[in-house]
Amino acid sequence: MKAIVQDAYGSEGLLSLRDIGVPVPGDDEVLVEMRAAGVGPEVWHTMTGKPYVARIALGLRRPKNPVRGWDGAGRVEAVGAKVTGFEPGDEVFGNCEGSFAEYARAKADRIVLKPADLTFEQAAALPVSGMTALQALSGTSRPRPGQRVLVIGASGGVGTYAVQLATMYGAEVTGVCGPAGADLVRSLGATHVIDYTREDITDSPHRFDIIVDNAxxxxxxxLRRALTPRGTLVIVGGEGGSGFLGGMSRGLRAVLLSPFTAQNLRNLVSLTRREDLLTLKDLTEKARITPVVDRTYPLAEAPMAIRHLRQGHPLGKLVVTI
Incomplete structure (x- = not known):
């Protein structure tokens, strides 16, 4: 099969399209014939091995799994001996590690049936970004009707879902994005838009009950100055920064500070959960949320997709088609 492979950590220039063997599913796994794969920050992190702390799980000197891609959508090709609930031909989406390939293995509890009305490209844009937004706006950070929610990075992969979810919960949403994303963010339900090239979040006359920071x-x-005295800040991912922890250091500082302030400061590391995939499936089937796909790239151009992710400020999600 054809796959996007890398032998060492580094830039997208180290990625190559190669012919490799088709993976064999374990007893609790499903072999998926991939049709589309999402391109998000998680792909960049596994490609570069940054922040360095991530290499404890990814592989210390080189990636344990040389095939890139983290989530996607496709058709079930084969199922492991202990798998129930799936059969060949089922259309599925979810966590398919190594999804930049014609076939990928997936744990049976990390995929669900694809919403019938979604294309494979739309479904591939849903798992990681959708679950991250769902988990960011859950528990103590789930908005109540009438609360003010600020979504930073509102026009990106996670942000487009966060705006839709917060609006669905009845919040008054303000989105932070560049000028090119303003119309999109308003169309997803945001009442106000802050153009970060011209304004600062602290320029708003309001303070926010919840801030979701994707940037x-x-x-x-x-960020704390933009919060109400008892507001909740959710820092998503580990972008930016340097050193062993990279951008994760900012989230760690927030967690350590939280017990000593009335504000609730959270650092979110999204996890793949079957119940969240089922929630996303239900919400899309009921047209409560809609995946936003900026553009698609063929498998051979996956390195270009990653480059666009880092430099092009995509509106919504980038997707690789297989």
């Missing part, structure tokens, strides 16, 4: 660049004191 990873603003200092913690700035």
């Amino acid at each position: 990873g660049l603003r200092p913690l004191p700035v």
Whole structure:
């Protein structure tokens, strides 16, 4: 099969399209014939091995799994001996590690049936970004009707879902994005839009009950000034920064500070959960949320997709088609 492979950590220039063997599913796994795969920050992190702390799980010197891609959608080709609930031909989406390939293995509890009305490209845009937004706006950070929610990075993969979810929960949503994303963010339900090239989040006359920060660049004191005295900040991922922890250091500082302030400061590391995939499936089938796909790239151009992710400020999600 053809796959996007890398032998060492580094830039997208180290990625190559190669012919490799088809993976064999374990007893609790499903072999998926991939049709589309999502392109998000998680792909960049596994490609570069940054922040360095991530290499404890990814592989210390080189990637344990040389095939890139983290999530996607496709058709079940074969099922392991202990798998129930799936059969060949089923259309599925979810966590398919090594999804930049014609076939990928997936744990049976990390995929679900694809919503019938979604294309494979739309379904591939849903798992990681959709689950991250869902988990960011859950528990103590789930908005109540009438609360003010600020979504930083509102026009990106996670942000487009966060705006839709917060609006669905009845919040008054303000989105932070560049000028090119303003119309999209308003169309997803945001009442207000802050153009980060011209305004700062602290320029708003309001303070926010919940802030979801997807961008990873603003200092913690700035974010806290935009919060209400008992507001909740959710820092998503580990973008930016340097050193062993990289951008994760900012989230760690927030967690350590949280017990000593009335504000609730959270650092979110999204996890793949079957119940969340089922929730996303239900919400899309009921047209409560809609995946936003900026553009698609053929498998051979996956390195270009990753480059666009880092440099092009995509509106919504980028997708590789197989």
